[in-house]
Amino acid sequence: MARIAVIGAGMGAMAAAARLAVAGHRVAVYERTETYGGALRRLERDGFAFDTGPGLLPLPAVYRDLFVKTGKEPLEACVELVQVDPSSHHVFADGTRVSLPNASRAGVVSALEENLGADAARRWGDFLVRAREAWDRSRRPLLEEPLWPDWQVLAEREPYPAVPRRKFLRTRTAGTLAEVGAWELRDPRLIALLEGHALAYGLDPRATPASAAVLPYMEHAFGMWYVRGGLRELARAVYERCVARRVEFHFGAEVAGVVEEDGRAAGLELAGGSSVGADFVVAGVAPGVLDRLSRGTRVRGDGEVPDRRGTASRVTVALALRGGRPEGTPHRTVVHTEDREAELDSLSGASGGLPARPTVTVLRPDDPALVPDSGHEAVTVTSVVPAGAEGDREAYAGKLIAVAERAVPGLRDRLLWHEVRTPADVAGETGAEGGAVPAPALAAAGGRLLHPANTTGLTGLFTAGGWSHPGGGLPHAGMSGALVAGLIVEGPEFRGSR
Template identity: 60%
Template sequence: MGRIAVVGAGMAAMAVAARLATGGHEVVVHERAETYGGAVGRYTRDGFAFDTGPGLLVLPAVYRDLFVKTGREPLEECVGLAQVDPAGRHLFADGTGVSLPNASRSGVIGALDAAFGPGGGERWSDVLVRAREVWEGVRRPLLEEPAGDPGPLARDPYPGRRRGLRRRPPYLAEVAADELGGDPRAAALLEWYALAYGLDPRTAPAAAAVLPYLEQSFGLWYVRGGMRALADALHARCRARKVEFRFGSEVAGVEVRGGEVQGLRFTDGSTAAADVVAASVPLPYLPQETLPAATGDPLTGARDEPGRCTVHVALRGSRPAGTAHRTVVHAADRGAALDWVFGRGRAEVPAADALTVGVLRPDDPAGRPDDGHEAVTVTATVPRHATAGARHGAGRDWSADRFADAFAERMLQVAERAVPGLRERELWREVRTPLDVERETGAAGGSVPVPSLPGAGGALLRPPNRTALKGLYFLGGWAHPGGGLPHAGMSAAIVADLVAGGPGGSR
């Protein structure tokens, strides 16, 4: 039995702690904040409750596997899971609206044919068929196994149509333009999946088409009581496996002797011995000499990835029957919208036609004081908070006077297309910017890590989980296989198996 120190108490950290403790190890989790869950938080006020992180779950099989491997009670006995149907409603600038059924290929084809005209659904389906080839080809090396030779994954495996003498694989935006019949609504739909994950579709590899494929093939799920209930269940599983949590325990570095991990040192000057350190915090919190080689920024494995601005709105009046759980309001000027997020010169609040927002309206009594009120969350992908370490002027200053309030007002203006009369119904709002995320989670600039993807010359791959130091492992969004709730669980499975002497991965 070994002494294992886990740095951070987010979802990946708790997942690896539960797996390792089940294997008989002595596991202590060190978290700088005063609670667990990382980005999977909950904001409550006046009987309203809102998820502060992801509001929906893709690939719940990852957490089913985790709960099966760490205890007797399966996931569904610990949390209430429900498929959302429709998976989402999309509103476009020309007034078109379309609701996409959850995990139904034929249903999606029919819905898009009705909204975009005959052939619209089949063209969309053809793109996802090609995305399935990507998934089947890269699933194991990209997500379920330790990072290996990055060479094969540096090439984009998307089998798209080739035109003329193109010498490079297409970007996702080119797939949207070339393979969806020239319909700007269909293009906006495909591009949105990249934008929602913090990727610029104009530079994201065509393999990013795997993102809508995963959602539409495996379904989209809501955790009753909010996504925080999943973090609560995982924390309870850790406690049942005798994992010790030490909150307010801020790590200053790793103790190393003879090329091997000896333990941790903390900002208060104390130390703790450990045979293994599994770190899920953003990598800058560890000494540079301990970091593995990585594409992108060697300190963080990040490439100035954007963050999220979230507005939680408490509304008077009940949620209308038949309301979609998630609605996306697409920008009329997609180019300007992407320029504002990924370009420079972001001093001004973008115009309403240059902003895409997501609107979450869960039908969950746990989120409202009574049926005469409604809790709504509006989100947008935005530039990260500008920090001294941001390269090339990336990001913007979210602490600038009244900018966050003005941007939130613009978000709600756009969201009223999905929630008519939203601002007349408003009781109060809570605005959370990338600066708030940075303060609460320690993520530099409040960036949200994107998932690993093949292609782009390997630029979207993450640092490996195993490091050059014996006993030091990385996991979570800033390490292989990247950001997202499923990826957190996958990275934990890889690291737990590596620590146990296996090849890595869930077996």
């Protein structure tokens, strides 16, 4: 039995803790805040409740596997999973609207044909076939296996089978997501639909590899799910599974450093001056925090994937509305920007500041647990912004509310109150500089969108969560926990689950 100290109680760290405890190890988690869940937080006021982090769960199989491997009760016995349908409703810049059914390629193509025309539907359907091939090529090395020592193969190899495009005497294939949209999809509404999946993580499609085609494919193939009571309930269920497996939690326990002895991690030093011994340390923290905790020890060596520093965050506005949620209301509506270039320039730092005309996601859950009674509705409005961006939060909230009115008619007349969460709030909850939110790992692009391995240059120190392989997003965080547990339990020969 090994002693394992875990830094942070985010989803990836807790997933690792639960699996390691089941394997017979003694696990203790040290969390600097007063609660668990990382970005999965909840705002409660006047009988209303809102998720202030992710509001939907893709690929729930990751957490189903976690619960199967760590106890007798399956995930569905601990939370109520609901497959949202439609998966999303889209309001495009030209006013066109379309609702896309959940986990149905044929249904999506049919909906696009009805609203955008047969040619657009055919192009999207053909794109999804190619996106599936990219998924099949990249799924194992990017999600299910520890990062390869020769990770440069992933950096150089583009898994998306782009359509050759001949112009004059040259034949080219799309290398970026923007080129996939412009050359293969062509319709501006399909381009917005495609690029929105990258934009959700703050990725500029003009610089994002074509391999990001796997992001819309995952949604269409595996569906989008809601957890009754909000995604915070998923964090609660994972925390309770850890407790049931006898993982110890220490809240309000800030870690000041990783103790190193004889060239390996040997425990933690806490902010109060005390220390705890450990045979292994698992760090579920952002790169800047890891730098501080390692105190000059190089945990990422030459030739390895370097730490990625996030560039994008979120502004979230929680809206308490009078009047119940109308029947048939989509759970998620995406209102696409009317000025794509300006929004992308803002997110890439080319223009600075907050996007003037942002894409806005509106979540309207059909969930009595989130409202005081049936005569009220809880709505969450979110925009992706540059990490560290602040400005006039109330003025920006007003801008988001104005955009959201395209999805919620009469919104301002129904508004009782609102609260705003900015990158500074995200930073306070997660410790990530500027409130940055990590993106999933993607192949190609010279490795710019890969995340560093779960092993480090300091023996006995491992990393889990969105800032290490396989990157950000709830499924990826859960996968990182599985990979860390496998590497500790089975050693360097671990090659992932089969």
